[in-house]
Amino acid sequence: QKEVEQNSGPLSVPEGAIASLNCTYSDRGSQSFFWYRQYSGKSPELIMSIYSNGDKEDGRFTAQLNKASQYVSLLIRDSQPSDSATYLCAVGGGTSYGKLTFGQGTILTVHP
Amino acid sequence: DAEITQSPRHKITETGRQVTLACHQTWNHNNMFWYRQDLGHGLRLIHYSYGVQDTNKGEVSDGYSVSRSNTEDLPLTLESAASSQTSVYFCASSPDRGSETQYFGPGTRLLVL
Numbered sequence: 001q002k003e004v005e006q007n008s009g010p011l012s013v014p015e016g017a018i019a020s021l022n023c024t025y026s027d028r029g030s031q032s033f034f035w036y037r038q039y040s041g042k043s044p045e046l047i048m049s050i051y052s053n054g055d056k057e058d059g060r061f062t063a064q065l066n067k068a069s070q071y072v073s074l075l076i077r078d079s080q081p082s083d084s085a086t087y088l089c090a091v092g093g094g095t096s097y098g099k100l101t102f103g104q105g106t107i108l109t110v111h112p
Numbered sequence: 113d114a115e116i117t118q119s120p121r122h123k124i125t126e127t128g129r130q131v132t133l134a135c136h137q138t139w140n141h142n143n144m145f146w147y148r149q150d151l152g153h154g155l156r157l158i159h160y161s162y163g164v165q166d167t168n169k170g171e172v173s174d175g176y177s178v179s180r181s182n183t184e185d186l187p188l189t190l191e192s193a194a195s196s197q198t199s200v201y202f203c204a205s206s207p208d209r210g211s212e213t214q215y216f217g218p219g220t221r222l223l224v225l
Contacts, residue, residue: 032212043202043216044155088155092212098143098162099170100214104154 002027004091006103013110019076021106023089026070031093033065033072034100038086048074079110115139118203118217126225131190133220135203143206144186145214146170146178148199155202161186162208193224 003026013019021035032051036044050056050063050072062075072091076083089103116137125131135144146158157170159178167178175197177189190197200221204214 034213043219046213046215049213090214098206098212099145099157099160100212102147102155104152 002030002091002094002101004089004101004103006087006089006106008104008106010107010109013079013108015079015081015110015112017079017110019079019083019108019110021074021076021087021089021108022071023073023091023103024071025089025091025101027091027094027101028067028070029094030067030070030091032091033063034090034092035061035063035072035074036088036090036102038088038105040085044088076108079108081110081112084108084110116203116205116215116217118201118220120220121218122221124223124225125193127193127195129193131193131222133188133190133201133203133222135186135188135217136184137203137205137217138184139205139207139215140183141205141215142183142208143214144180145204145206146176146186146188147202147204148172148197149202149219150199158188158201159186190222195224198222198224 035048038044048063060077064073086105088105090100092100119134145160147155161180203217206214
C-alpha cells in the first residue's frame with residue numbers, strides 16, 4: 001500500500017522567512033505530486049503540482065521533486081501570517097493510477 | 113462558474129439512522145471521490161467513481177455506499193450511522209484518470225450521537 005509521510009509539525013517560522021515542508025513516499029512508480037493548503041475549518045486547496053524531477057516555481061512557492069530519493073518538498077519564500085495553515089502532500093500514479101494518496105499534513109505557523 | 117458543492121454542510125444524526133450526503137459538480141468531471149478527515153488520520157478515501165455506473169471501494173469503505181447515475185452527482189450513504197463515523201467528509205473531482213488533480217468541495221461535518 002502506498003504511503004506518504006509528512007512531519008506533522010507544527011512548523012513555526014517568523015514572518016519573511018523561508019518555510020520548508022517535506023514529504024516522502026513509498027511507491028517508486030508514482031508519477032504526480034501535489035501540494036494542497038488547508039485552512040482551519042476549510043477544504044483543501046491546490047497550490048502546486050509537479051511531475052518531473054527538479055524545481056517548479058509559482059510566485060512565492062517552489063515545489064522540488066527528487067524521484068530517486070522519493071521525496072518532494074515545498075518552499076514558501078517571504079512567509080506571511082496568511083500562509084499559516086496545514087499543508088497536505090498528495091501522490092498519484094503508480095499502483096494507484098487515477099487516485100491520490102495524502103500525507104497527514106504539516107501544520108505551519110508564521111508568526112509576526 | 114463551474115463548482116463542486118456538498119449538502120448539507122452540517123448534520124447531526126442518531127446511531128442507526130441512514131444518512132445520505134450529497135455531492136454535485138458542474139465541471140463535467142468523470143472522476144469523483146469521497147474522503148473522510150479525522151484528527152491524526154489525514155484524508156482517507158472512502159469510495160470513488162471513474163464514470164457513470166462505476167463505483168469502487170477505497171481504504172475505509174465499510175459502512176458506506178455510493179451510486180453514480182449521472183456525471184454530476186455522487187451521493188454517499190451511511191447505511192446505519194455509527195459514532196465512529198463522526199467526521200468531516202469531503203467530496204472531490206478530477207477530469208479523468210489521465211489528470212489526477214483533484215478539486216474539493218467545501219465539506220460536510222457529520223456528528224453521530
